[in-house]
Amino acid sequence: MESSRPLLSLDALTTGYQRMQVLSGLHLTVNPSEIVSIIGPNGAGKSTVLKAIYGFLAPWEGVVRFRGEDISHLPVVARVKKGMILVHQNDNIFSGLTLHENLEMGGYLIARGSLLKERIDSVYEQFPFLYKKRRQAARVLSGGERQLLAIGMALVSEPELILLDEPSMGLAPRMMARIFEWVGRIHEMGKSILMVEQNARQALAISHRGYVLDLGKNRFEGRATDLLEDPKVLSLYLGGENSHENL
Amino acid sequence: MTIFFQSLLDGLIAGSIYALFAAGLTLVYGTLHFINFAHGELIMAGAFLAYLFMMPPLLLSPLLSGIFAVTGVVLLALLMDKTVFSRLRNANPLLLLIASLGLSLLLQNLAQVLWGAKIRAFPFPLQRGKVFGPVVITSVQITILWVAALTIFLLYLFLKFSRIGKAVRGVADNPVLAKTFGVESEKIIRIVWVVAAILAAVGGILVAADTNLEPHMGIVNLVRAFAAVLIGGAGNVWGALIGGFIIGLSENLGVLLLPIGYKDAIAFFIIILILLFRPEGLFGTRWGVR
Numbered sequence: 280m281e282s283s284r285p286l287l288s289l290d291a292l293t294t295g296y297q298r299m300q301v302l303s304g305l306h307l308t309v310n311p312s313e314i315v316s317i318i319g320p321n322g323a324g325k326s327t328v329l330k331a332i333y334g335f336l337a338p339w340e341g342v343v344r345f346r347g348e349d350i351s352h353l354p355v356v357a358r359v360k361k362g363m364i365l366v367h368q369n370d371n372i373f374s375g376l377t378l379h380e381n382l383e384m385g386g387y388l389i390a391r392g393s394l395l396k397e398r399i400d401s402v403y404e405q406f407p408f409l410y411k412k413r414r415q416a417a418r419v420l421s422g423g424e425r426q427l428l429a430i431g432m433a434l435v436s437e438p439e440l441i442l443l444d445e446p447s448m449g450l451a452p453r454m455m456a457r458i459f460e461w462v463g464r465i466h467e468m469g470k471s472i473l474m475v476e477q478n479a480r481q482a483l484a485i486s487h488r489g490y491v492l493d494l495g496k497n498r499f500e501g502r503a504t505d506l507l508e509d510p511k512v513l514s515l516y517l518g519g520e521n522s523h524e525n526l
Numbered sequence: 527m528t529i530f531f532q533s534l535l536d537g538l539i540a541g542s543i544y545a546l547f548a549a550g551l552t553l554v555y556g557t558l559h560f561i562n563f564a565h566g567e568l569i570m571a572g573a574f575l576a577y578l579f580m581m582p583p584l585l586l587s588p589l590l591s592g593i594f595a596v597t598g599v600v601l602l603a604l605l606m607d608k609t610v611f612s613r614l615r616n617a618n619p620l621l622l623l624i625a626s627l628g629l630s631l632l633l634q635n636l637a638q639v640l641w642g643a644k645i646r647a648f649p650f651p652l653q654r655g656k657v658f659g660p661v662v663i664t665s666v667q668i669t670i671l672w673v674a675a676l677t678i679f680l681l682y683l684f685l686k687f688s689r690i691g692k693a694v695r696g697v698a699d700n701p702v703l704a705k706t707f708g709v710e711s712e713k714i715i716r717i718v719w720v721v722a723a724i725l726a727a728v729g730g731i732l733v734a735a736d737t738n739l740e741p742h743m744g745i746v747n748l749v750r751a752f753a754a755v756l757i758g759g760a761g762n763v764w765g766a767l768i769g770g771f772i773i774g775l776s777e778n779l780g781v782l783l784l785p786i787g788y789k790d791a792i793a794f795f796i797i798i799l800i801l802l803f804r805p806e807g808l809f810g811t812r813w814g815v816r
């Protein structure tokens with residue numbers, strides 16, 4: 280896997296908001312069929328990495344490559360068409376639209392109605408509760424259900440790479456476990472996943488590799504199992520039992 | 527009792543037109559987040575363009591005049607967006623509001639230069655009303671009712687069932703998320719202007735057919751539309767439609783209790799009441815553009 284061309288790679292990426300620099304010379308790769316986690320403290324710039332990959336932020340320096348192609352200056356819509364989708368940390372559903380309409384928005388770029396319907400039906404098969412509530416406005420969903428809807432919306436577009444921003448945030452432990460289980464299943468469907476998590480242990484437990492980000496810089500990287508055992512990572516970023524749970 | 531039913535009918539007719547004005551105004555508010563004062567002048571332009579096509583030397587049929595007028599107003603709205611509003615896309619809403627106020631005054635004055643301040647009417651033959659039980663209705667009024675109903679129905683089909691219509695609602699609901707799925711907001715904004723302009727122009731032609739037209743007709747109708755938008759909850763299309771009917775009915779039933787001179791004040795009165803007691807509207811903004 281290491282030898283094949285990476286699906287996504289960030290090369291010395293520097294960017295930020297207006298005048299405020301957030302990321303400094305960041306390196307990161309995601310290989311085909313990999314789950315990669317980015318962990319790090321609040322405000323480290325994890326969400327900013329995903330926004331830069333997705334085109335919400337333009338790079339100040341450095342390059343974003345997807346399947347080897349420089350996509351640094353493509354607009355969001357062009358990146359979606361290339362096969363990636365971002366699941367936001369917050370506000371990741373259309374609360375006033377019905378569940379069905381939410382899924383249709385997930386497949387907005389699928390022009391053929393029959394194909395869209397097919398994709399939505401397959402999401403309904405995986406998440407039967409979405410089908411049961413398909414005519415209700417999405418605002419009625421609980422936090423965990425919202426997260427699953429957001430993942431379902433991402434699946435409709437059949438992306439190759441899913442960027443997940445803190446999918447377990449604010450969820451009860453049981454729901455959290457369900458979300459991580461789903462991440463695993465989506466991986467089994469053959470998708471690559473780049474996931475940002477506060478819940479570092481659980482994220483690393485299902486990941487192949489991980490990056491530790493602090494103050495917008497790469498601090499540690501490696502196989503997830505190695506990071507989970509690295510004493511420095513343990514004490515600095517995974518310290519204290521359940522230290523992440525209430526963030 | 528007869529006068530009550532007659533006022534009810536008149537209120538429904540007026541309300542169906544105000545509903546069109548309000549739906550367009552709230553649609554623009556829901557996606558661009560400012561109250562477009564020049565919406566009144568889209569209404570006025572619809573009426574005047576239709577008048578222009580119906581009168582000598584062109585003397586086109588009302589239907590053809592209407593179609594050309596609506597097309598002209600759509601182009602006017604797109605021009606307004608291109609020259610003014612698109613340059614202020616991420617500006618403070620107050621700035622947008624003031625820019626739209628400026629456009630509104632400019633267009634009113636332009637209309638006054640072209641047509642003068644005289645009150646005009648469409649060149650329809652004098653109407654003899656048909657009697658239906660307790661009420662009298664003219665054939666023009668019957669046409670107004672079904673054109674308004676058809677327009678509202680088409681708006682519903684567009685927003686509820688078309689791919690672009692759903693994207694309009696998506697952008698109004700959560701613009702960042704819409705962009706995430708590949709919706710290009712500039713394209714959606716242009717669609718919103720087209721739809722708002724069609725609603726304003728159709729309504730403007732209908733209101734001129736029901737009453738008359740003059741260069742400042744936009745303002746009084748904008749106030750009614752604004753009241754209806756507030757009743758429905760800003761950005762809420764279905765709420766605005768209902769709000770339009772509420773304004774039409776209160777104006778026409780209100781004059782049974784108040785001196786006729788107060789008719790135009792009723793919308794203002796409702797605006798004040800809503801802002802004081804229910805600024806989120808009767809149905810709440812939570813419906814959004816749905």
Ligand SMILES: Nc1ncnc2c1ncn2[C@@H]1O[C@H](COP(=O)(O)OP(=O)(O)O)[C@@H](O)[C@H]1O
Pocket residue numbers: 296299301319320321322323324325326327328
């Ligand atoms: N839209 C924004 N505008 C300005 N600064 C922002 C914005 N979003 C995030 N930031 C800042 O960028 C830094 C990194 O934020 P973020 O990437 O959200 O961190 P994380 O996801 O790791 O918690 C923080 O200092 C945050 O305040």
Ligand SMILES: [Mg+2]
Pocket residue numbers: 325326327368444445
């Ligand atoms: Mg974050």
